[in-house]
Amino acid sequence: xxxxxxxxxxxxxxxxxxxxxxxxxxxxxxxxxxxxxxxxxxxxxxxxxxxxxxxxxxxxxxxxxxxxxxxxxxxxxxxxxxxxxxxxxxxxxxxxxxxxxxxxxxxxxxxxxxxxxxxxxxxxxxxxxxxxxxxxxxxxxxxxxxxxxxxxxxxxxxxxxxxxxxxxxxxxxxxxxxxxxxxxxxxxxxxxxxxxxxxxxxxxxxxxxxxxxxxxxxxxxxxxxxxxxxxxxxxxxxxxxxxxxxxxxxxxxxxxxxxxxxxxxxxxxxxxxxxxxxxxxxxxxxxxxxxxxxxxxxxxxxxxxxxxxxxxxxxxxxxxxxxxxxxxxxxxxxxxxxxxxxxxxxxxxxxxxxxxxxxxxxxxxxxxxxxxxxxxxxxxxxxxxxxxxxxxxxxxxxxxxxxxxxxxxxxxxxxxxxxxxxxxxxxxxxxxxxxxxxxxxxxxxxxxxxxxxxxxxxxxxxxxxxxxxxxxxxxxxxxxxxxxxxxxxxxxxxxxxxxxxxxxxxxxxxxxxxxxxxxxxxxxxxxxxxxxxxxxxxxxxxxxxxxxxxxxxxxxxxxxxxxxxxxxxxxxxxxxxxxxxxxxxxxxxxxxxxxxxxxxxxxxxxxxxxxxxxxxxxxxxxxxxxxxxxxxxxxxxxxxxxxxxxxxxxxxxxxxxxxxxxxxxxxxxxxxxxxxxxxxxxxxxxxxxxxxxxxxxxxxxxxxxxxxxxxxxxxxxxxxxxxxxxxxxxxxxxxxxxxxxx
Ligand code: ACM
Ligand code: ZN
Numbered sequence: 153x154x155x156x157x158x159x160x161x162x163x164x165x166x167x168x169x170x171x172x173x174x175x176x177x178x179x180x181x182x183x184x185x186x187x188x189x190x191x192x193x194x195x196x197x198x199x200x201x202x203x204x205x206x207x208x209x210x211x212x213x214x215x216x217x218x219x220x221x222x223x224x225x226x227x228x229x230x231x232x233x234x235x236x237x238x239x240x241x242x243x244x245x246x247x248x249x250x251x252x253x254x255x256x257x258x259x260x261x262x263x264x265x266x267x268x269x270x271x272x273x274x275x276x277x278x279x280x281x282x283x284x285x286x287x288x289x290x291x292x293x294x295x296x297x298x299x300x301x302x303x304x305x306x307x308x309x310x311x312x313x314x315x316x317x318x319x320x321x322x323x324x325x326x327x328x329x330x331x332x333x334x335x336x337x338x339x340x341x342x343x344x345x346x347x348x349x350x351x352x353x354x355x356x357x358x359x360x361x362x363x364x365x366x367x368x369x370x371x372x373x374x375x376x377x378x379x380x381x382x383x384x385x386x387x388x389x390x391x392x393x394x395x396x397x398x399x400x401x402x403x404x405x406x407x408x409x410x411x412x413x414x415x416x417x418x419x420x421x422x423x424x425x426x427x428x429x430x431x432x433x434x435x436x437x438x439x440x441x442x443x444x445x446x447x448x449x450x451x452x453x454x455x456x457x458x459x460x461x462x463x464x465x466x467x468x469x470x471x472x473x474x475x476x477x478x479x480x481x482x483x484x485x486x487x488x489x490x491x492x493x494x495x496x497x498x499x500x501x502x503x504x505x506x507x508x509x510x511x512x513x514x515x516x517x518x519x520x521x522x523x524x525x526x527x528x529x530x531x532x533x534x535x536x537x538x539x540x541x542x543x544x545x546x547x548x549x550x551x552x553x554x555x556x557x558x559x560x561x562x563x564x565x566x567x568x569x570x571x572x573x574x575x576x577x578x579x580x581x582x583x584x585x586x587x588x589x590x591x592x593x594x595x596x597x598x599x600x601x602x603x604x605x606x607x608x609x610x611x612x613x614x615x616x617x618x619x620x621x622x623x624x625x626x627x628x629x630x631x632x633x634x635x636x637x638x639x640x641x642x643x644x645x646x647x648x649x650x651x652x653x654x655x656x657x658x659x660x661x662x663x664x665x666x667x668x669x670x671x672x673x674x675x676x677x678x679x680x681x682x683x684x685x686x687x688x689x690x691x692x693x694x695x696x697x698x699x700x701x702x703x704x705x706x707x708x709x710x711x712x713x714x715x716x717x718x719x720x721x722x723x724x725x726x727x728x729x730x731x732x733x734x735x736x737x738x739x740x741x742x743x744x745x746x747x748x749x750x751x752x753x754x755x756x757x758x759x760x761x762x763x764x765x766x767x768x769x770x771x772x773x774x775x776x777x778x779x780x781x782x783x784x785x786x787x788x789x790x791x792x793x794x795x796x797x798x799x800x801x802x803x804x805x806x807x808x809x810x811x812x813x814x815x816x817x818x819x820x821x822x823x824x825x826x827x828x829x830x831x832x833x834x835x836x837x838x839x840x841x842x843x844x845x846x847x848x849x850x851x852x853x854x855x856x857x858x859x860x861x862x863x864x865x866x867x868x869x870x871x872x873x874x875x876x877x878x879x880x881x882x883x884x885x886x887x888x889x890x891x892x893x894x
Contacts, residue, residue: 175654176272177630178324178637179647180290189282190249192231192274196221199230204263206393211267218271221281234263244291247273249283261395265290265324272654294590296553297636298327298399298607299629301621304334304410305431306612307353307377308621314390315618319625321394323633328391329399329465329607332379335409335428336613339378340400342454345447347414352427353378355410359430362574363613363820370429384458397461399517404448405438405501406471412436418444420479431576431613432820433878435474440501441481449508456512463532466505468518471498472880499525506531517553520545536560536609537882538764538792539592546595546602554590555607557821558764560632562624563611567669568780568787573623574614577821582670586631586644593763608632619665626666630655648691673732673741677768677775683718684752684776685710688730688741695732702726706747717776720747723812723892745776748892750800752776755891757789758797765790765887770798772889779816779889788816788887790823796867796886802860805835809894810855811863816887817850819877824884825850828868833860840864853894865891 174183196215203211208225215221232253237244240258245266248254255270257263269290274283299320301308308316317328332340338352357370379387391398408419409428416424420439428434438444455464473494476482482497491497499522506516506528517532520541527533532551535542542552554560557578564578590606608629615621630651634642648670659666673696676687690696699715701707705726706718717726724747732739754770761769767789768775779787817825825847831854834840840862845854869886873879 173650173653175275175650176269176288177647177650177655178634179642179650180269180288181639182287182289184287186285186287189275189284190231190253192221192281192283194220194222195224196232197224197226197230198232199234200225200227202234202236204234204257205260206264210393214267218267219274219281220276241291242295244289245269246287246289248288249273249286253283261326262291264321264395265292268322268324271322291639292324292637293639294603294605294636296327296605296607297325297633298329298553298555298605299325299625299632300329300331300555300607300609302331302334302610302612303339304331304337304612306616307337307339307375308618309377310379310383310387312618312621313387316621317387317391317394317396319629320396323630324637325629325633326396327399327605327607328396329401329609330387331401331403331611333401333403333410333467334407335434336431337375337377337427338410338414340384340402340455341378341380342451343381344450344454345415348411348451349378351414352410355427355429357429362576363431364818368430381454381458388459392460397463398459399461399463399465400455400459401465401467402448402451402455403467403469404505405440405498406433406469407467408438409434409436412438415447418447420475420482433470433472433876433880435472435876437471437475439479439481440476440485440497442485445501445504448505452505452508453512456509456514462515463517464509464514465517465534466502466509466522468498468502468522469520469536470878471521472875473498474875493525495525497525498522499528502531503528532604534607542603543592543595546599549602552603553605553607554592554603555609556764559584559588560606560608561611562608562628563614566624566628566667567672569669569672573620575624576611576614577818580628582628582631582667583644585628586635586642586647588632588635590636606632606636622665623667626659626664627651627655627670628667652691668736671734671736671739673730673739675728675730675741675743677771677777679752679754679771679775680716682752683716683747684745685714685716686728686743686745687714688728688732690732690734690739692734695734697731697733699728699730701728717745717747717751719749719751719753721749723748723894744778746778746890746892747776748894749802749806750774750892753800755798755800758799759791759793759795762790762792765885773798773891774800775890777890779814779887781816787889789889790885790887791869792883792885794869794871794883796869796888797865799862799864801837801862805859805861807859808833808856810853810857812851812853812890812892812894813847813865813867814851814889814891815847816889818887819873822873822879822882822885823887824870824873826867826886827870829854830866830868831856832864832866833858834862834864835860837862 212223215223235256237256237258243262245257245262255266338348342348354376356374360369388398412419413427476494486497502522509516510530520535533545534553536555538556542554545552563576564580565572565575590603674689677684708716726745728743730741755773757770772789777787815825816823828846830844832840832842873884
């Protein structure tokens with residue numbers, strides 16, 4: 153038996169890596185092909201024994217709509233047979249295609265997953281429907297495989313939401329996080345409080361462009377829409393048939409402007425303000441007084457019966473305490489309950505919701521801010537500000553869903569091309585999503601069971617229509633499905649091959665507006681003695697057709713198609729124009745490389761790199777590429793510490809006019825300019841002189857006018873983000889890119 157398992161394993165691996173591509177995504181645990189295939193006629197016979205609980209009608213419709221086959225149910229024999237497994241791994245299934253198709257399942261959900269796999273297995277070529285002879289055994293790695301959709305910032309119809317659920321089902325996601333309320337729109341009917349939708353679901357005007365752009369221009373038409381409770385039930389039932397649980401989110405105490413536009417009496421000031429028309433974090437949050445707590449509990453009393461799943465999400469993120477500090481009611485609430493800080497008051501507020509939901513048989517889940525001031529007894533945590541909140545919650549033995557911005561925010565850019573549609577910022581490439589592991593580094597393995605899984609979030613401030621929803625989730629959601637489902641080693645190149653061969657053609661056939669970023673030409677820079685080497689890369693290397701550059705520059709082209717670019721004393725900008733020809737057409741990459749005196753010589757960074765934005769370490773600051781705007785993770789080095797220290801040694805003592813330092817300001821992503829920079833320089837590495845500069849803009853030239861061989865930099869971060877800005881009170885991120893001298 154042991155040898156048989158080993159044999160299967162070797163074949164499974166060889167089919168994975170020796171060219172036999174598995175058409176099922178997410179990749180199953182085992183996929184073995186034996187060569188040849190079964191050809192199916194228009195009518196397929198299915199044995200009636202051991203049918204899953206969802207029954208004959210479902211199976212009939214599934215084969216007809218999804219595969220194009222009519223089904224005849226029979227009592228003896230049959231091309232398709234079902235078997236029930238007992239004592240099997242939860243939600244595991246197998247498919248054995250030999251003389252017939254045998255589907256063995258451990259639960260109704262697993263039978264549904266088997267049918268999804270069968271659908272991807274079936275190839276329809278030249279009018280015949282074929283299924284390869286194969287054996288598959290499979291089970292999910294994580295129990296929470298989530299996709300989130302923000303319908304507050306932009307409203308999406310019931311049929312669009314159902315489309316989202318269909319896509320989720322294809323890739324074996326099982327948790328739909330429905331972000332129903334926020335500052336810019338309340339989208340769920342609450343019968344006891346009709347103004348929530350009469351007033352709260354209508355945003356008269358919306359900011360044009362990015363939240364950071366000035367001047368602010370607002371335009372109609374009004375963004376409106378909400379789901380009646382009947383519609384909510386319809387969606388929940390639809391999801392249930394796809395084995396997807398719907399997790400509703402009702403935001404509190406922050407992100408409450410739409411609700412407070414309808415019922416200002418539940419704010420701290422009582423002042424009536426419109427539904428928010430711009431994006432960000434607002435001081436107007438729910439007041440913590442008893443009346444508000446009762447108001448929110450009675451809203452929850454209508455929400456709970458609509459959603460049969462275990463979890464109710466109460467938000468909890470980004471709630472500035474500005475108004476709570478000034479509010480007599482909030483201060484009285486603190487005094488009455490012996491609370492020492494507004495953070496403890498938030499914890500008190502969340503505990504009230506936790507107790508209420510627990511009494512209704514539900515479990516509260518909230519963003520990681522609910523840890524602040526003390527995590528309430530039964531709460532689960534969704535970790536979005538990195539993984540630290542999730543790690544802390546797991547240490548306290550609470551369940552966790554990992555959804556860190558670095559890997560799981562699908563509102564971020566997915567390529568560094570200037571042609572990308574406007575997004576909030578950030579860079580979450582397909583490769584980064586694929587590399588996601590919900591089990592964070594540094595978590596003691598005994599706590600792994602507290603990590604339920606992971607989830608991607610699609611915030612829709614900058615996503616006004618459905619075609620763009622498609623663009624932002626595809627193909628990233630497919631990469632995520634594999635990160636959450638597939639156990640064992642995963643290989644990105646292999647994933648790309650399968651994606652290109654099977655899923656992208658599928659999306660194309662369905663007219664889905666997926667991102668073509670994988671076909672974009674990319675460049676890779678490595679450090680070389682005396683400069684850098686640059687390589688232009690395409691998904692298919694034979695597709696690169698030309699690379700043009702200034703032939704008089706200090707560059708040599710190597711036989712392998714790579715380019716060597718040398719250091720120069722005086723800064724000099726070089727432009728490369730590379731072109732490739734793929735099935736998508738001609739792609740052009742324009743790459744600007746700044747030659748300078750430390751090109752290719754990595755800075756020695758003393759401060760530990762962050763796991764989210766490590767760039768290429770010290771080479772990020774000397775690779776000749778300037779940080780892109782909108783920013784992406786590649787050319788930037790990000791730190792979330794108070795001080796960053798680094799140094800470099802020049803070949804010899806050199807006259808330096810000055811030093812250029814470049815920082816990023818992207819405050820909606822919590823990235824701020826540092827406070828100041830200390831530049832130390834020395835001829836011998838022993839006696840040092842120091843100059844201090846305040847940082848007031850992104851690109852800075854600090855005049856030295858000195859000779860030096862050794863340079864040390866200390867970049868001093870601000871203590872915390874100012875009130876009224878996203879992430880206020882937290883240590884900001886500090887992002888740096890190329891450093892050069894003249
Ligand atoms: C969040 O992105 N504010 C949870
Ligand atoms: Zn108050």
